[in-house]
Amino acid sequence: MLVVMQAHASQADIGGVCGKIEALGFRPHIIPGAQRTAIGITGNPGAIDPCEFVDLAGVAEAIRVSKPYKLVSREVKPDNTVVEVAGVPVGGADLVLIAGPCSVESREQILASARAVKDAGAQLLRGGAYKPRTSPYAFQGLHEEGLQYLAEARAETGLGVVTEVIDVETFELVERYADCVQIGARNMQNFSLLRRAGRSRLPVLLKRGISSTLEEFLMAAEYILSEGNYNVILCERGVRTFADHTRNTLDLSVVPAVQSLSHLPIIADPSHGTGRRDKVHPMALASVAAGASGLMVEVHPTPDRALSDGFQSLYPDQFRALAADCRAVSELLSRRRG
Amino acid sequence: MLVVMQAHASQADIGGVCGKIEALGFRPHIIPGAQRTAIGITGNPGAIDPCEFVDLAGVAEAIRVSKPYKLVSREVKPDNTVVEVAGVPVGGADLVLIAGPCSVESREQILASARAVKDAGAQLLRGGAYKPRTSPYAFQGLHEEGLQYLAEARAETGLGVVTEVIDVETFELVERYADCVQIGARNMQNFSLLRRAGRSRLPVLLKRGISSTLEEFLMAAEYILSEGNYNVILCERGVRTFADHTRNTLDLSVVPAVQSLSHLPIIADPSHGTGRRDKVHPMALASVAAGASGLMVEVHPTPDRALSDGFQSLYPDQFRALAADCRAVSELLSRRRG
């Protein structure tokens, strides 16, 4: 159910509708729009009668939402959401580049990476301090030490920090250092983690699970929004198929598909999406052409010595070339859409 | 690295090897065998020199393990592991039937279910009190109330309880009531949860992820064993493919594949593995014929009124027929292998 307010509705009108929703035992979500405010309702086990709302002051209409997701739906909020990460708008006119190593390996490595990606044109720094690894015996990250190095890299370069959070226990610690918390593909349906992210003050970058349908992806985002955090960036990072020429199959059609169903911004990760260094540049270009609002790219000062995923990490010079080409395509398409 | 002790090695010899391993900063795992004891080593970042161990008292040999998984590997422990759940051996000669509803919905429902499945031949009761659901607005389970009803059902019927655990926060609570904790497909790579399960005193039923390779599946189990809990039961429950005549594709070939690579028992879940009531009976039979040590089957007293997954739940009479047919096939094949 979505209660759409009249254009001239007052704060008091909005408060009245929210009060009514709460009195019914449900939860109101205020969704400001360019034209008018809408109020989503969650927590209702079944359908609600629109008549409960249509006579309240300032209400234009009460409409049933036809999708299983509500708050992420473009039906509910027609305007694009722009998520600010450390002052960088994601989902706006400009292409956003998030770059850095797979893992934070040392103070020197992350500082060198941050300088290199900033110099090459990145606006945000990525790097994992908590790494979900298939093997319990593989390098699991530097944990808080890694977060401190990321903060140092931010202090020096001014780049906002995007870093992965892997469980509820360490969430608060990550929140203390990050500008945006990333939820990885393996945790896309870790619902306890999603709920915790929904109670964070930070924006959340949510990666699509390796065999997630579009609906499951949007429902995972809905978990976060349903707890009150509307700052969610979606990220396509490849799905698992029979194809063996890349590590994953980057499913770029999900970019326009998300954009037609949801107001949330979507970016692409051509590094995990291909798993091969020489495929990152062409697939980054393809992502931008398909309409992605940004890219997340693995860059390492010395990929051959990386502790994880070095074979898919770009050299800084390769990233510089990628950034320039991608911005050129982005700008061309902006002008043409213009 | 695996240190294999001589057949006549004493407890002191074993203690000596463990002490040496700990002195090197690693972690010993004692693996008792029918013939002789082996000691696995984890926590080592790289290869260890076998010479460190071959001269110690009671050591037969020190061998490198060629697989990325160690403790779950049949190389390391040639004998089948039999996991006891509330006195029921899983992985032994007899087929184990775990049955019950998808979710605990009420005291009456779970008691009726427990009586019905016991009467029809189940040895263990399943039922979820914490439900991971794709939608944040779907029924999420009765939580502790549900656990209490399960305990009541156990008290009345004597059936041990297998129930899902979805996060670290509620793990201890579930442990208090359950006889075996289940980790669901979506959490197969929730490594924090796996580690927590590795520190549990309860056996763990680990379901294969919806797009997990065999190696990832075994590595997930390795996480649990690496923390010291060797009582892990694996469960095939269907993978995601293009095929649309069933909800998932039950990949029964993983049963003999696991059995050749690992000593851990593996069972099958034909309810989630097909998602269609009329396919459960034939695929249960197929699972047993493929060599599964047990079955996990959804049974509901009134499937059409179930709050979740009713369309794949059997009526009690259907389960009775399934149990009889499956035991007959299991016994026939035991005799023939005999």
Next chain:
Amino acid sequence: MLVVMQAHASQADIGGVCGKIEALGFRPHIIPGAQRTAIGITGNPGAIDPCEFVDLAGVAEAIRVSKPYKLVSREVKPDNTVVEVAGVPVGGADLVLIAGPCSVESREQILASARAVKDAGAQLLRGGAYKPRTSPYAFQGLHEEGLQYLAEARAETGLGVVTEVIDVETFELVERYADCVQIGARNMQNFSLLRRAGRSRLPVLLKRGISSTLEEFLMAAEYILSEGNYNVILCERGVRTFADHTRNTLDLSVVPAVQSLSHLPIIADPSHGTGRRDKVHPMALASVAAGASGLMVEVHPTPDRALSDGFQSLYPDQFRALAADCRAVSELLSRRRG
């Protein structure tokens, strides 16, 4: 559209309905049933008005068929079809075993194979004289020479011959020697070949394509039936998924799924379905338990010297054990079904 005749309808009544169908420019298909005859109509671009038929002599009812496939549908023919191959009924009470090498490699090899599989309990001999190979440079079969050796093997052992046909050009030649023509997975949607098979006097064994849905599989069979050949045996042989522990993923749930939608018999091929010798026995058992009417199994007198697919071919002794176990399960389940 399906015109169902009354139980006492005469041949003249049936002829009258067929004449009317032809007069409308469509094609009648007479489908004899245990109780009464039905007449399928194909060739109509859209729906036909049932009123055209209900008043004709001997007509019980004219019903719309709700599936895209008609002639293969159980709606149209409720009784199981039993296809005779060289006197062996496929789809009846007894399990049928079709065995032999992947390719006919020499006179000696196919004769040795035929003797071995007959001795071990096979009723039909398989072996390819025309091999569709991924590489143009791989062994493509002995062609007519291979067919002659197959005929010789039949003459000596009495086993009927099932062999693959790969194109329309060589179809007639294969027909001259075979008792049943096989259409391989790669040709499941080679519609010209299917149509040609529909004009053959021989039964057709149609293998499921490597990424075929159930509906596509049944539609491929429909192509054959629509040309007048109703003797089609379906065969599950594994589908392509991300799973890498077997060459293909044997999707046994398609066995009961076919049986509920179609009257055609379905068998399974655990050799191609797993691609690994040590998985053939357990998956053969699973196939039988799932309800398959027969098995197609690769057996070679000396697998290690096979020109194709030797790694998945059984040794004759392994096949003997498989045959005995599978028959035992088949008989047990027949008795229990009663």
Next chain:
Amino acid sequence: MLVVMQAHASQADIGGVCGKIEALGFRPHIIPGAQRTAIGITGNPGAIDPCEFVDLAGVAEAIRVSKPYKLVSREVKPDNTVVEVAGVPVGGADLVLIAGPCSVESREQILASARAVKDAGAQLLRGGAYKPRTSPYAFQGLHEEGLQYLAEARAETGLGVVTEVIDVETFELVERYADCVQIGARNMQNFSLLRRAGRSRLPVLLKRGISSTLEEFLMAAEYILSEGNYNVILCERGVRTFADHTRNTLDLSVVPAVQSLSHLPIIADPSHGTGRRDKVHPMALASVAAGASGLMVEVHPTPDRALSDGFQSLYPDQFRALAADCRAVSELLSRRRG
């Protein structure tokens, strides 16, 4: 085996090597290069000793080819192949647009389509006269009548004609009218058809099978080249995955993957690759950005009345916009690479 000639080798030298290859019972393939000529050898059952060739006049070296495909390999021919279709170079500097309806439905429809797509910027006309359809009862194309209309459209507009060939029987007829024969996804491993295409004088557009690996795709092309036809254009048209927001998943990473392994040009078909009209434009742009040499796009004057695939066909105006945007991206990237 590849015999690489010296830069100054004469025609007589080349003839000498070919004669030697034929004398050994194999088949020579002359592969002209920018720097020097190479001669591929096929038909050899096993490895050939390089010594057979190194001493012949004009031979620079004889090297083993490490891939299972030879003639399509970039190892064998480092320079890009440019295939001319009715005077239009495919695989050169300029983006090639092939557009038109799924099927030729009538004289008026194909003429209107041809005018529209030419006007909007297409260089080649597509349209099927022989349609492989999942159902035997669906529209199968106008056959020779359709070919005649295509020829008429070519006569009027000057657009070369690309049309599908579905079997060996009708191949010659299609050849008589077409400028390029297309082999569809379902026939990618119809080896008899591939061999026939290899004996055609026309260029061949080969579509990737719906679950084809990269290696299988290249091997299918190898079948064509091995018969002597080196004018093959590859086409990515989507693969089958679990994802359900598009009809197929367009796997654009195969574009750079083909380009690194093979000298053959590769284009993309975003119409079949998405199956949804509103995804065609973004995925066409993505294809071009990923490096595709051209696009094959379904355009229909009145999509809602199309006999096949209307839901994925663009309106002429949509194609005009697509063509302009795609050319702009192509030119931008050419300049930047340049």
